[in-house]
Amino acid sequence: MKISSVIFDMDGVIIDSEPQWAKAQIDALANFGIHITIHTCEQLTRGQRIDEIANIWIEHFNLPTTTQILADTILTRAHQAILQEGKPMFGLYELLNYLKAKQIKMAVATSSPPIIIQAVFDKLKLWDYFAFQCSANDEPFGKPHPAVYLKTIEKLGIPAKESLVIEDSVVGLIAAKAANLRTFVVNTQYQNAQFAIADAQFPTLLDVLKKLEED
Template identity: 50%
Template sequence: MTIKYVIFDMDGVLVDSEPLWAESQIETLAQYGAVITEPDCEKYTRGLRVDELAVVWIKKFHLNIEPTLLRDEIVELVCRKIAEKAVPMDGIYPLLDFLKTKKIPTALATSSNRKVIKTVFDKLKLWDYFPIQCSAAEEELAKPHPAVYLSAIKALGATPADCLIIEDSVTGLIAAKAANVRTFIVNPKFADERFAIADERLPNLHEVLNILRQEL
C-alpha cells in the first residue's frame, strides 16, 4: 500500500501532554477528595474524550458532581498547563517537514476538543502543518469508535488504503484499525502486547521517519 496521506493523533503524538492530562485529573479530583495516580490515568482514561474520562472518575469514586462541570474544570487546567509548559514530542517537526517536502497531506484526528487543539497548536505553532483538524468531541461516538478517523479520511478526500495513522494509545489504536487503516503505534512501551494489532510498534517518531524515508 502506498502512503498518500498521514493522519495524526495529538496528545502523546504531536505534544508531550499526557503527563499534563494526568496532572490535571489528579489535581482536579483531589479537590473532591478522590486520590488517583498517573498510572491510574494511563489505565482508565488515556485516549478517551474528556467528557468520558469525567464520567469514569465520577462513577469510580461516586462523586456528587455534574460530569460537564468536572470536564470543564479538567480542560481549563490542562489548557493552562499546556500553554505554560507543553513541549513537542521528540522528532515531530522533522517528520512533519519531511511529509511536507514529499507533498503528503496531513490531518489531525484527536479525542481532545477545539479549546485544547487551539492551545496545543498555538503553543507549538502547528497550524501550517494541519489544515484539517477533526475532533472526536464533535462525533456521536468517541474512540475506540473509528468515527473521528473516518471523518479525517473523508475530509482528506482519501480512502483508508491511502492512509497511515500514527497513534499512541490502545483506545486510539482500536479506533484506527476499526477504520481499516494501516497504523503505527509510537509509545515508549511499544512492546506492550496491548499494541499487538498495530502494523508497526515504535519507540519514537524518529523511527517513524526512518520507515517513511524508505517508503516514500
C-alpha cells in the same frame, strides 16, 4: 507502501501533554479527597474524550458532581498546563517537514476539544502543516469508536489504503483499526502486548521517519 496522507493523533503523539492531562485529573479529584496516580490515568482515561474522562471518574468513585462540572475543571487545568509546559514529541518537526516536502497531506484526529487543539497548534506553531483538524468532540461517539477517523478520511478525500495513522493509546489504536486504517503506534512502551494489533510499533516519531524513508 504508497502513502498519500498521514493522520496524527494529537496528545502523546504531536505534543507531550499526557503528563499535563494526568495532573489535571489528579488535581481535580483531589478536591473530592480522592487520590489517583499517573498510572491510573494511563490505564483508565488515556485517549478518551473529556466528557468520557469525567464520566469514568464519577462512576468509578461515585462522585457528587456532574459530568459537565468535572469535565470543565479538568479541561481548564489541562489547557493552562499545556500552554505553559507542553513540548513537541521527539522527532515531530523532522517528520512533519519530511511529509510536507513529499507533499503528503496531513490531518489531526484527536479526542481533545477545539480549545485544546488551538492551544497546541499555537504553542507548537503547527498551522502551516496540517490541512485540518477533526475532534471526536464533534462526533456522537469518541475513541475507541472509529467515527473521528472515518470523518477525517472523508474530509481528506484519500483512499483509506493510502492513509497512515499515528497513535499512542490503545483506545486510539482500536479506533483507527476499526476504520480499516494502517496504524503505527508511537509510545515509549511500544513493545507492550496491548499494541499487538498495530501495523508497526516505534518508540519515537524519528523512528517512524526512518521507516518511511526506507520504504
